[in-house]
Amino acid sequence: QQQVKQSPQSLIVQKGGISIINCAYENTAFDYFPWYQQFPGKGPALLIAIRPDVSEKKEGRFTISFNKSAKQFSLHIMDSQPGDSATYFCAASLNTGGFKTIFGAGTRLFVKA
Template structure:
């Protein structure tokens, strides 16, 4: 119940394309869903996060779609650029007084020029 399942494992898109990364969870106590971007040799950096009281959130070229009934959420990257090539992780946590983040297994994105 503590797992967050992420797909696909890897993704290749052309510049300008819209890669979509999907995550699913089982634990309905999760109430915070962040997405992280990680470049080689670096720690994860927060991209965007959503709480289950909204179905969509946009920040720049990044959009989270959230389906509470299906227990699924996804990341869309609009007008993708080669600089977006990185590994993306979804995560989830419960408001138990701390953020014990449970991460997905990651998606390696390659945006070709």
């Protein structure tokens, strides 16, 4: 199974709040889990990424939590700002047998001022 399931589909958060987006995967061969941020009319941009040997990675206001046994990972955006309003995609990558990244369905985040 090479799907990545992402939830919620959309999220509304007050300015200053915490945004949480969750993803789950099946294939234990995935070895890299990036999050991409996409603004309207633009391509996805790499936000933060984690490898499965680490349980948490933090960069500024963005934190990935990774649970290898549950095959789940999540993005937390602390102190959410209106400028964070975008679509967020979780993804999972395979480096064996070819190179590709599988994307989740995306979460539209709206941060209310």
